Amino acid sequence: MxxxxxxxxxxxxxxxxxxxxxxxxxxxxxxxxxxxxxxxxxxxxxxxxxxxxxxxxxxxxxxxxxxxxxxxxxxxNGGQIVNGLNASLGTIKRRYGGETAAFVGSLVQEGAGIIYDWVERYGIDCDLKRGNIYAAYTDQHMRDLEAKKQLWASYGMNDHELLDRHQIRTHIGSEVYAGGMIDHSGGHMHPxxxxxxxxxxxxxxxxxxxxxxxxxxxxxxxxxxxxxxxxxxxxxxxxxxxxxxxxxxxxxxxxxRVMPVSTQMMATEPLGRERAEALLPTGMCVEDVRYILDYFRVSADHRLIFGGGVVYGGTDPDDVVAKLRPNLDKVFPQLKDVKIDYAWSGNFALSFSRxxxxxxxxxxxxxxxxxxxxxxxxxxxxxxxxxxxxxxxxxxxxxxxxxPWIPFPGGRMFRAQYSTLGSWWYAFKDRLGL
Missing domain, CATH: 3.50.50.60 (FAD/NAD(P)-binding domain)
Structure with a gap:
């Protein structure tokens, strides 16, 4: 049972x-x-x-x-090798002090190194590629990325490259972004x-x-x-x-101690090499910097894999494609008529402190x-x-x-509702570009 x-x-x-x-x-x-x-x-x-x-x-x-x-x-999951914790190093420093932030800063790239080592040492066939991009919608997002680059460099991480509005077009075939930042130590694979x-x-x-x-x-x-x-x-x-x-x-x-939260993904039909490379010419994966973000990459067989959205409590939406398709069409309007072959959902464990x-x-x-x-x-x-x-x-x-771990306000019965209210506030800030 x-x-x-x-x-x-x-x-x-x-x-x-x-x-x-x-x-x-x-x-x-x-x-x-x-x-x-x-x-x-x-x-x-x-x-x-x-x-x-x-x-x-x-x-x-x-x-x-x-x-x-x-x-x-x-x-x-999205198959993206993204360094760092959900809570930023700046947040960790404010909450727990400089010594803890220095400790976390010394090891946030180590997980990616383990993956790269094992893929090579054990011959794991998982379509591994290097490089991930943080995409910014607004000038405020770019200022946040500039601050992140400086902060990570202060902990000895110098793998980041800022991109202006023109430069990001060489990596992403979309007109929606104001710029971004590459993490050359990140990457993506078939999870x-x-x-x-x-x-x-x-x-x-x-x-x-x-x-x-x-x-x-x-x-x-x-x-x-x-x-x-x-x-x-x-x-x-x-x-x-x-x-x-x-x-x-x-x-x-x-x-x-944690709450299940679902996120959704879908994969297009195979687009062919030329069309797929027009979307992501350098083959890196992408996630934007909003609170409720989109993330995407091209698979080895030239599909666009696109994810985003959250449902607190871990339930699946009735229609994943209906939930994600408007976001895909906004980023890549040239894919409006492309067929979606697969759509699915899955849970991650959220801690209140992130x-x-x-x-x-x-x-x-x-x-x-x-x-x-x-x-x-x-x-x-x-x-x-x-x-x-x-x-x-x-x-x-x-x-x-x-x-310290922090219990979710509202306890087990109301924690999802509390978190949903919080997400509405952050979604409002996303819409304002803050």
Whole structure:
């Protein structure tokens, strides 16, 4: 029953990524009792980053996944390797002080580095390309990007290039932008093929992944942690919870710390090389800098993949294409008659502070979640930090774990409504160009 409520039969939703994945797995289900050094709950980026780092260090690691590898946000996202947390370095400095901001500034590009390293080292075929662009609609947006460039440079990051109104036209075939900024250390890829490749790399080191095996309970005692499914269990020295927006109520202590938020995406029919390159001549991915933003890129088979919008609480809109098509037509009016082949939705985990959370429940259960829409790089970084903590180096783990988490106003019942009201205010500011 838990599987039906959470992920149907565990199959992938009908996205472009699922249709074009290059690894097709035969699920191994947990239907017995097994033992391991470490058990990880969740086979997305966070869980597999933790598991692969630990396997590389020689640990016996078991991953338990309720659906299929990458079924959640890891296999449905925009595929954009965007550095930084949702909360800006300036916000982190104001809230938590200069020392914490310097700590975060020293590692926000590390997650991208992990991806680039693993793609090369393990031969992961995921259409990886370098470079992402922040696109500005207004002069105020450009001033914000100039300030961001200066701030990031103060922390030693000099990979950014400002673009004026004319220069951005050489990267984006649209007339709507006032300018932008390239992050040359960013990039994009096929997200489901990346996570499937990471799963294969983990298994090549002796790791085991149990899929279609929803976890129903996590217990811990003096000597071990036990992860239960309906038909089996894993006994390990420690457990790592990486369920994020799809954890549900399996670990009650974590349920109210984050809120699921859905975002929507669609993929056009193949446009052909010439037409696709006219949209994005340099092949970089793009996201604009508004609060409720659009993001897009061209796939390896020359489709435009376009995403945006949010629904607080994690529900899917009735018509994804109707929700996104006006935004696509605004940016690229030359695509008004183009057919949409795929449209889908998926949830990410939002924290109220927009800063990811990392911590420990008791002595043997670790967790990380709440990347707030910046999970591609953040999850890979946090997986490494979790693995460091399990291996005995608590330095970076303790710094993140010490950051206070803030409950959503309105509690579980009214948090979505509260956040929706807030989003209306920011959408109003977007319309004014502020």
């Amino acid at each position: 838990a599987e039906q409520a959470y992920a149907g039969d565990g199959s992938y939703p009908p996205s472009y990524y699922a249709a074009s994945r290059n690894i097709h797995r035969v699920p191994l289900r947990l239907e017995t009792d097994v033992a391991a050094d470490i058990c990880v709950l969740g086979a997305g980026y966070s869980g597999l980053s933790t598991a692969l780092h630990l396997a590389e260090a020689g640990f016996r690691v078991v991953v338990v996944e309720g659906a299929s590898v990458g079924w959640g946000a890891s296999g449905r 489901l093929n990346l996570v499937l490749g990471e799963a294969r790399a983990f298994e090549s080191l002796g790791g085991v992944i149990y899929e279609h095996s929803p976890v129903v309970r996590v217990d811990q005692g003096a000597d071990n942690a036990v992860i239960y499914t309906a038909k089996g269990k894993v006994t390990a020295k420690a457990a790592v919870i990486c369920g994020n927006a799809y954890l549900g109520h399996v670990v009650p202590e974590l349920t109210d 800063v990811p959370q990392m911590g420990r429940l008791g002595n043997r259960v670790y967790f990380a979640h709440g990347y707030s829409g910046h999970g591609v790089t953040g999850s890979h970084l946090f997986g490494r930090i979790l693995s460091e903590a399990i291996r005995g180096d608590m330095t970076r783990f303790d710094t993140f774990a010490a950051l």
